[in-house]
Amino acid sequence: MHPKRKQRLIVAAVIVALSSATIGLITYALRGNINLFYSPSEVAAGEAPIDRQIRVGGMVVEGSIERASDRLETRFDVTDFVHSVTVTYNGILPDLFAEGEGVVATGKLGANGVVTASEVLAKHDENYMPPEVAEALEKANAQGGMQ
């Protein structure tokens, strides 16, 4: 290779390497801020600030949803299967919101450990399948559970 081209190729490689290192270090330093939400375990460990706008994400615990009869207010527990956090929300929930599904709630964590949410987003998983397949899977699971 022509020495001049070789030199330019090295310069280009250095540019890419240095910028990767820079961005890598910045994202590593800011990793806590890049996370969209706190997990219930982090909340339990006291890592989430109290009385400031935060997000908490996890699965809605089966059987934990309580709906007020006269208002839109809903109360449910969010878990990462280690710890759980109670969330209250006064508003319309997204269609995909259900027990055993993922959610991300934005709100303030009170001193009592309850998150008063101003927004609840549904988080869906990476699985896509036709309803018949989902039904068949459920059936298979139920049978497997009985054995």
Add this chain to the structure above:
Amino acid sequence: MWRIIHQFGSPPWVYRFCDRVIPWLFPITVLALLAGSVWGLLFAPTDYKQGDSYRIIYIHVPAAVVALAGYYVMALAGLVSLVWRIKLADTAMRAAAPIGAAYTAIALITGAIWGKLTWGAWWVWDARITSMLILFFLYAGVIALFEAYENKTVAARACAILSLVGTVNIPIIYKSVDWWYSLHQPASIKFTESSAIDASMLYPLLGMIITFYALFALLMMLYLKRSLTEDYARSAWLHKRLTA
């Protein structure tokens, strides 16, 4: 081997190559787009959770995939232009920028619509959406930077450096859902194990991804042909080609 690569640096050869490929790539891409859309929108089954709204996947995912791949095309052209000073590489880099920007915009817009339907929000500053927005700014930056210089050789050099620096963003977008907590779910299409998306939904999706790649190639060739016609308007080979 080297001769084949060298041909890509020769404007008459590339012009002729585009001239030959476009007439059949154009109708194939249009037909594949129609067929893929009909397959995905009408014949693929509904999803057990999201119902019909998941069907936007057939636009959203292919656009996002090719937006990322297109960036590497632009950066690679930038590298060739920077190291080997081939003028055609500058043109290829300039061609990839607006096409990539359009793909990124489509991914962002369809993502916002899909987000509203499934998550309940048009826009969330999660790691993947934010890094995708940065990708859009990188594409827009290359377009703007090129126009900012009077001297096109200097402009191409600056754009090449910007696009090389921006390559850092691509693995970040790709891995963002695994590295951080985000609202996006992890990847459904897996290369080493069975995919988390049912085969009846996966095949039209793969078809659309390939079609979007073909569309990218087609748009690149149309752009290249047009700028070659502009740049070599006074060249003998072009006159011969056009009058032949």
